[in-house]
Amino acid sequence: MGVVVPFDEGRSASESLEPLLQLVKEDVEAINRIILDKAVSDVELIPQLAHHLIASGGKRLRPMLALASAKMCGYPGSGHIRTASAIEFMHTATLLHDDVVDESDARRGRKTARLIWGNQASVLVGDFLLGQAFRMLVEVGNMQVLKILSNAAAVIAEGEVMQLAAAKNTSTTEDEYLAIINAKTAALFLAAAEVGAALANRPADEQAAMRSYGKNLGLAFQLVDDALDYSGDSRKLGKSVGDDFREGKITLPLILSFRRGNDAERAFWNRTIVEGDISDDDLDQAIALMKKHKALEATLERARAYGSIARDALAIFPPSAHKAAMEEVIAFSVNRGH
């Protein structure tokens, strides 16, 4: 099931995370060691639960961005390793709390921590990981990095609350939705890209460029996620097609389909999303409506536009292997899953 979205089926080397991974391989290994080390606690539940998520094959995309950004900006020190590890902890804490808030049962094709250990443990271990993240950042000792990431922590939570407040509201506008994903997703991409330039003490225009790269990459990443939820391959996705639909989650494909739809179609969205009255073939109907209104194509078109902004933001940096890898992350993010 799923719309065929007009993308190349073949995956070229430039559309994977491989080039980036090869460049920062040693640093990623260092991060993986730190992550295991900092998830240690005498309280057994903490490493159990933390390892379930952290050691279970996340892409490490956000920390790799921080590493690549630091290296592209010529940072000579080692603080980028701990900074990137803290970013992964912040991301993991958010996932733990998200799954509780969304009552999710699966993530990356595995049972969620909350399903195995309960909501209570997920909330508290998330708090622990956030505390550990700030501890690591204090070890790095760069006040600007602390500023960037404490800011991100507050903005991400604010975005999650915005999303909660907009839940099941089919009349959410595209602009309102953009504000939500700017906060809940793009803010951490932005911060990950920015800390590299901050560690390297680059001038303001380069830090602004990295912020712009990270933010727009994050927006593109989230929008492609949204489209994949209605069109992707469940095996590659690590979750089922239609999860957002079944959870009544408002995303751009739905917003566009609702706005472009007629009265009968809006009644369909209101019944399924607002009232949560979903029967077996409603997902097929939802996907058919998205196809009719080219809502997935439009969502991916927006994602490509943000991807272009991210690419242009990098233009002021001289050519380098790290720059090329960061450009390829854009291609990966925009084209993945298709």
Add this chain to the structure above:
Amino acid sequence: MGVVVPFDEGRSASESLEPLLQLVKEDVEAINRIILDKAVSDVELIPQLAHHLIASGGKRLRPMLALASAKMCGYPGSGHIRTASAIEFMHTATLLHDDVVDESDARRGRKTARLIWGNQASVLVGDFLLGQAFRMLVEVGNMQVLKILSNAAAVIAEGEVMQLAAAKNTSTTEDEYLAIINAKTAALFLAAAEVGAALANRPADEQAAMRSYGKNLGLAFQLVDDALDYSGDSRKLGKSVGDDFREGKITLPLILSFRRGNDAERAFWNRTIVEGDISDDDLDQAIALMKKHKALEATLERARAYGSIARDALAIFPPSAHKAAMEEVIAFSVNRGH
């Protein structure tokens, strides 16, 4: 209902927070302004929920400790205000998450935020407040203060997980319980007392003295809380007598009663706490068993012992109004509610 605990009924001036409150009145007003300011967000749910807890008559004990400690240590700047505000935000975030984890319906005599706005909002607004706390600490710009409070954030969460893991386990030892309350309660008292000395750049022995004061005060405070839950006046308590019992929470009065009890009594504790099979007159029976084994008296005796350690820790500081007020906080903590 409730055991008569051997304390004076009369409340002298030296057993209230008044002297401290008078000394730091202006600073507390400044904190209250900052707290309202930093709980602002375009996302309506955030100030609504934050004000419910923050503006609803907490004692501000932890931030006042930070203020008094800074002043006693001769800190001439203004960073203690934001630091203390951040501490109150951290405390509030913990309360929000605690109520979700404990499924509590009432706090300080009012409905909990989670009962009004739901668990989801409580989790996310807690995260937001924690993010705002670190933002404020970055504004203060003192790396040692950041270290103390990021450490506290991780330790508190670790303590909460420990408590969760020990839940309904009647064979928890007193030492295990002490480790839990050291982390979940005393760590923030410790940090609040320590940051004052850190801001004032006092020598290591004075910083250690403040840590000892805060930690032992926090232990005393928690143990009195535990005793009050079985013996207090519901109106003063802002919660019902027996909440811990009904929630199956392991606290020192229960640990002591279980250990000092005979087989029939242990069977009673296991039925009520482990199996959660509680009938109407079981709370009376629980209190009677505590009376029989002098468990509340013993709990308060421990609290007084920690209070003495806290008082002795302050001995190296010369006499001052702030020192006297901090000593009175000990008397207040040990004697409150009785």
